[in-house]
Amino acid sequence: MIRIFKSPEVPASIQKSDCNRYDGQDVQDKLVADQHGKCYLCENKPHHNFVIEHLKPKAEGYYPELKYKWENLFLSCQYCNGRKPNSFLILDPTKINVEEIIEQRMEGREMCFSSNVKDKQTNQTIQLLTKLFNGKNGIRDVKCQQLFEDVEYEITLFNEMLDKYKNDPSKNNRQTLIDSLKIDKEYLGFKFWIINDFGFYEDFKDEIIWNKIN
Numbered sequence: 040m041i042r043i044f045k046s047p048e049v050p051a052s053i054q055k056s057d058c059n060r061y062d063g064q065d066v067q068d069k070l071v072a073d074q075h076g077k078c079y080l081c082e083n084k085p086h087h088n089f090v091i092e093h094l095k096p097k098a099e100g101y102y103p104e105l106k107y108k109w110e111n112l113f114l115s116c117q118y119c120n121g122r123k124p125n126s127f128l129i130l131d132p133t134k135i136n137v138e139e140i141i142e143q144r145m146e147g148r149e150m151c152f153s154s155n156v157k158d159k160q161t162n163q164t165i166q167l168l169t170k171l172f173n174g175k176n177g178i179r180d181v182k183c184q185q186l187f188e189d190v191e192y193e194i195t196l197f198n199e200m201l202d203k204y205k206n207d208p209s210k211n212n213r214q215t216l217i218d219s220l221k222i223d224k225e226y227l228g229f230k231f232w233i234i235n236d237f238g239f240y241e242d243f244k245d246e247i248i249w250n251k252i253n
């Protein structure tokens with residue numbers, strides 16, 4: 040999970056006074072463009088299989104007044120949308136550099152998330168990410184396993200690229216890494232921490248700013 044930039048212009052369909060849907064084509068198109076086709080939670084590219092997710096739950100008793108609010112709408116895969124509990128209030132990725140606040144790593148066959156920040160929203164974001172990547176109580180069902188294997192594959196490739204660059208810091212090897220860090224690539228939150236752990240932050244800091252706010 041990383042910081043996201045959303046265009047300030049509110050899509051026309053949710054500006055109407057009789058607005059009764061939050062997932063009009065213009066909302067979908069704008070979110071796909073702003074988020075580069077990636078789910079804001081797992082950073083997977085769901086292609087045509089995405090939904091519009093409410094950062095703050097729209098359910099009665101939560102934030103029904105935010106149901107049609109542009110700042111509350113995000114592109115998500117169906118998997119993440121279906122598993123985010125209404126009781127969770129997570130970090131707003133348009134306001135926070137999530138990749139800096141939450142450490143995101145693969146350790147063995149487990150995805151590990153932690154933070155020095157101890158507030159409730161950070162905690163609940165960590166709990167949610169842990170559940171999305173490791174399954175409920177650490178048991179993965181088919182969809183969770185698919186996501187895990189996809190991330191594992193990409194992370195393994197990325198580690199190999201970094202190893203190669205470490206042994207031979209050629210222009211070509213560097214460019215391969217830069218291409219893999221572009222904003223439309225998947226799982227950048229994990230790649231951010233791999234770069235850090237390899238001690239290459241300084242070498243690649245200009246490539247890993249994405250939507251950073253100072």
Ligand SMILES: [Zn+2]
Nearest residue numbers: 078081116119
């Ligand atoms: Zn997702």
